[in-house]
Amino acid sequence: EAGVVQSPRYKIIEKKQPVAFWCNPISGHNTLYWYLQNLGQGPELLIRYENEEAVDDSQLPKDRFSAERLKGVDSTLKIQPAELGDSAVYLCASSWGGSSYNEQFFGPGTRLTVL
Amino acid sequence: AQKITQTQPGMFVQEKEAVTLDCTYDTSDQSYGLFWYKQPSSGEMIFLIYQGSYDEQNATEGRYSLNFQKARKSANLVISASQLGDSAMYFCAMREAVQGAQKLVFGQGTRLTINP
Numbered sequence: 001e002a003g004v005v006q007s008p009r010y011k012i013i014e015k016k017q018p019v020a021f022w023c024n025p026i027s028g029h030n031t032l033y034w035y036l037q038n039l040g041q042g043p044e045l046l047i048r049y050e051n052e053e054a055v056d057d058s059q060l061p062k063d064r065f066s067a068e069r070l071k072g073v074d075s076t077l078k079i080q081p082a083e084l085g086d087s088a089v090y091l092c093a094s095s096w097g098g099s100s101y102n103e104q105f106f107g108p109g110t111r112l113t114v115l
Numbered sequence: 116a117q118k119i120t121q122t123q124p125g126m127f128v129q130e131k132e133a134v135t136l137d138c139t140y141d142t143s144d145q146s147y148g149l150f151w152y153k154q155p156s157s158g159e160m161i162f163l164i165y166q167g168s169y170d171e172q173n174a175t176e177g178r179y180s181l182n183f184q185k186a187r188k189s190a191n192l193v194i195s196a197s198q199l200g201d202s203a204m205y206f207c208a209m210r211e212a213v214q215g216a217q218k219l220v221f222g223q224g225t226r227l228t229i230n231p
Contacts, residue, residue, distance in 0.1 A: 042206050042221030056218070089158060103150065104219060106160035
């Protein structure tokens, strides 16, 4: 079974440029999460989707960040314009509500560097 | 206030020794879950073990066990017979209900290094 797929793995951009990250969750997982992980820190939730609905986006900086999950499968996270402080790893995770622990399965992340 | 506290930024252990990674948590909920994840240098977070707040037995998964002390609000991870491949960042996380939604909150992590 394929895990959570994210692309690109690495991205280097200049500040004020736009950037987008893509995530394909594990097949059958209805819940999708985007996390931000700063260097030396634990992941912090940006947004959570239940199918195509964003049910928790309270931590998403909506002035520059946006996300979509149009068909309830894969998802895109966008930053426009990027700032120096956005340099971090962006992790995508998915889960299935029917599992025993509702554990989240994570992708390898996209490491963003803003110059 | 920190929801999850991992007080050990780094740990160094000899191969084959057991190691305990500390985690304390703060919640007023009666129902919550505690997770441990491993993050190797490749970046992905790997689920290791889960403990539910109502579970009476400590969780075990192979070489991993969770020392759950509910009254102390601690959920320490014990790795027995450590291996070189155990070198990684380890994160403790708590799932709790926030405004009706299940939310996973992570600690700052402990970097474990296994020496040969």
